[in-house]
Amino acid sequence: MGDKILMKGNEAVAEAAIRAGCRHYYAYPITPQSELIEYMARQMPLAGGTFLQAESEVAAINMVLGAAACGMRVMTSSSSPGISLKQEGISYIAACRLPAVIVNVQRGGPGLGNIAPMQADYFQATRGGGHGDYYTPVLSPSSVQEFADMAPLAFEIAEEYRTPVVIFADGMLGQMMEPVVFPDSYAPQKDPSAWALGCKREGEFCNHIINSLFIDPAVLDQKTRELFAEYDRIRQNEIRYERYNLDEQPSILVVSTGTAARVVKSAVDALAEEGIKVGLLRPITLWPFPYQAVAEAARGVKKVLTVELNMGQMEQDVRLALAGSCETAFVGKAGGLVFTPEELTEIIRGYAS
Amino acid sequence: MRIVAKRTRGLTSARLTYCPGCLHGVAHRLIGESMEELGIIERAIGIAPVGCAVFAYNFFSCDMIQVPHGRAPAVATGLRRSRPDCVVFTYQGDGDLAAIGMAETVHAANRNENITVFFINNAVYGMTGGQMAPTTLAGMKATTAPYGRDVEDTGGPTRMCELLATLEMPWFITRVSLLSPKDILKAKKAVKKAFKNNLDKKGFQFVEMISTCPTNWGMDPLRAREWAKQEMLPVFPPGVYKDRGAEQEDAS
Numbered sequence: 001m002g003d004k005i006l007m008k009g010n011e012a013v014a015e016a017a018i019r020a021g022c023r024h025y026y027a028y029p030i031t032p033q034s035e036l037i038e039y040m041a042r043q044m045p046l047a048g049g050t051f052l053q054a055e056s057e058v059a060a061i062n063m064v065l066g067a068a069a070c071g072m073r074v075m076t077s078s079s080s081p082g083i084s085l086k087q088e089g090i091s092y093i094a095a096c097r098l099p100a101v102i103v104n105v106q107r108g109g110p111g112l113g114n115i116a117p118m119q120a121d122y123f124q125a126t127r128g129g130g131h132g133d134y135y136t137p138v139l140s141p142s143s144v145q146e147f148a149d150m151a152p153l154a155f156e157i158a159e160e161y162r163t164p165v166v167i168f169a170d171g172m173l174g175q176m177m178e179p180v181v182f183p184d185s186y187a188p189q190k191d192p193s194a195w196a197l198g199c200k201r202e203g204e205f206c207n208h209i210i211n212s213l214f215i216d217p218a219v220l221d222q223k224t225r226e227l228f229a230e231y232d233r234i235r236q237n238e239i240r241y242e243r244y245n246l247d248e249q250p251s252i253l254v255v256s257t258g259t260a261a262r263v264v265k266s267a268v269d270a271l272a273e274e275g276i277k278v279g280l281l282r283p284i285t286l287w288p289f290p291y292q293a294v295a296e297a298a299r300g301v302k303k304v305l306t307v308e309l310n311m312g313q314m315e316q317d318v319r320l321a322l323a324g325s326c327e328t329a330f331v332g333k334a335g336g337l338v339f340t341p342e343e344l345t346e347i348i349r350g351y352a353s
Numbered sequence: 354m355r356i357v358a359k360r361t362r363g364l365t366s367a368r369l370t371y372c373p374g375c376l377h378g379v380a381h382r383l384i385g386e387s388m389e390e391l392g393i394i395e396r397a398i399g400i401a402p403v404g405c406a407v408f409a410y411n412f413f414s415c416d417m418i419q420v421p422h423g424r425a426p427a428v429a430t431g432l433r434r435s436r437p438d439c440v441v442f443t444y445q446g447d448g449d450l451a452a453i454g455m456a457e458t459v460h461a462a463n464r465n466e467n468i469t470v471f472f473i474n475n476a477v478y479g480m481t482g483g484q485m486a487p488t489t490l491a492g493m494k495a496t497t498a499p500y501g502r503d504v505e506d507t508g509g510p511t512r513m514c515e516l517l518a519t520l521e522m523p524w525f526i527t528r529v530s531l532l533s534p535k536d537i538l539k540a541k542k543a544v545k546k547a548f549k550n551n552l553d554k555k556g557f558q559f560v561e562m563i564s565t566c567p568t569n570w571g572m573d574p575l576r577a578r579e580w581a582k583q584e585m586l587p588v589f590p591p592g593v594y595k596d597r598g599a600e601q602e603d604a605s
Contacts, residue, residue, distance in 0.1 A: 024431070024435060026430075026431065050435075052434070056456060058424065058427070058457075059427040059430075059456065059457050060427075062427035062431065062457070063431035065427075065431060066427070066429060066430060066432040066433075067431040067432070067435045069428075071435075074431070074435075088421055092420070197418060197432065198398050198416055199436075205394070207414055207415055207417065208417075209416070209417045211410055211417075211418070212419065213408075
């Protein structure tokens, strides 16, 4: 392991991506992810890779489509309104079964919203986002270290299942500085030569075609079923979550992710000192969502609270997980406001009494 | 028996899905022949657009990808920067290239991306059934301009070669016609020159081909060709609009 380096989340994830072998990056400037595109502009040429500032997010994701079709480790990043623009391309990348990594450093919405951290793109991220029947794995970090570690993880998942993967960060994680340690080695890229365009081929030339048009409904049905068989495999293998303060039976279970979960942890610790047992289940993969883990953690609790930086989106997944077996409540803030540990402690204490 | 003509290796044996009398087949053949003659079938990557040529991935025998409407030059950018030794080409219609894909076209040209863009201009949206395109002529009828195109309301026919030629960076911009055998021979030369320039990594090559759409124009193929000669060529004059290679030769 290397030394600890103090870095912004936006820079750490960029550095981690380059170290993990990403050599193609296309993006368009938007706050609060600008440090990411600027870091790539500086460092990608030094690593011998391709950096290009595209004319739009639409163009950027289609450049990603091109590089992914050639089997390159390719990444793009943006923030909420820009991610909306990329959805057409993400749908094509998913349909064409291509690996790519998309970082969303979320900001306030809807509309132009503001540049403060939110988690309001949850529905978009976890329900495919673009048109058609598809999902993308969604990784949700809650520290700069975890944000950085998700770059290589996202490439590994993207290549194993040939799917776009979304890293679901926010303006807080992108902008704040924390110490980061980068591993000494990374998993090698999976060989794409069986399907990628423009690669050297053994024997007689047989062209490769990448396509998402299946005019015969029976064929499209079959292709979609193949895609969903792969999603089953992702559900079996890739569900990730953290259990915090859940070893002893808590009275309240909080489900929270990303930046919101950090504040929840402080509240859980403060309440533990008061003798109030509160547990946290932090989904790390938002799709696939850890439904079973939430249901198990909720056994015997008085209430399940979902804490989000939005008006209640993941809360719907929590209720799906519980299927009416437990009382639930939602605690959220919109507008880019973030809870202080004190106010969240007080809110949770109110539910515990 | 002597073989006087045969299918080019640049095209597959799949049956074309274009309407009778459509000139896409001619354009495909020119591109296929040029790839074969330059020996680049194994190192070419083609892009099928959204539009009549959406199935082009079935027809060209090189590597192919089908991409979102209008985004071919952006995808081509990702392809060619990943595979600098490949020849990357797009094949786009007027709606794809000059309407929804205008931004991608202009910026790829301005970056002098080392790609070839084949632009088939028949002044109408074909695949969706004859709607107005950016290149639809003034007064010309389309299903979404049923009273004829009113340029005061919907703008005039977009001249892509002239527009792109105002940029400093693109390498080669030309407009050819597919309306007569003589024109087709000229068009072949332009196709080959564009590919050759890409092999030499010269940058952005733009070959506009004036074509017809007998089905949506409501004409038989011969009449469509005559109509295009009379009505389209004056608005879209064939010629070389930019040739940085020739400029360099002139300067030296």
